[in-house]
Amino acid sequence: MSRPNRFRDVIRIGPVRVGTRYDGRGRTKHTAACGAPGCGFSADYPDRSGAELAARTHRCNP
Ligand SMILES: [Zn+2]
Numbered sequence: 890m891s892r893p894n895r896f897r898d899v900i901r902i903g904p905v906r907v908g909t910r911y912d913g914r915g916r917t918k919h920t921a922a923c924g925a926p927g928c929g930f931s932a933d934y935p936d937r938s939g940a941e942l943a944a945r946t947h948r949c950n951p
Contacts, residue, residue, distance in 0.1 A: 896920075904928070905944035909937065925949045 896908035904925040912918045919940035923930035928949045934940040 900941075902941065902944040903947070904949065905930070905947050907937075907940045907944050921947070923947060923949060 896910050899906055899908040901907075905921050905923045907919065907921050909917060909919050919934045919937045921930075921932055921934065921940045921944045930947060930949070932940075932943060934943065
């Protein structure tokens with residue numbers, strides 16, 4: 890799994906971490922990434938609330 894650097898404002902919601910980063914082209918992205926073994930969920934969102942909502946509603950795959 891990739892591990893983007895320069896995350897900031899990282900919070901943890903259950904097994905999911907939400908962080909804000911720049912995508913290198915002047916835009917800010919908000920990433921939700923699950924740290925549970927075998928899950929691998931990771932997604933980018935254009936806004937912070939979307940990423941946090943995804944983290945709160947995330948359910949790991951069995
Ligand atoms: Zn998960």
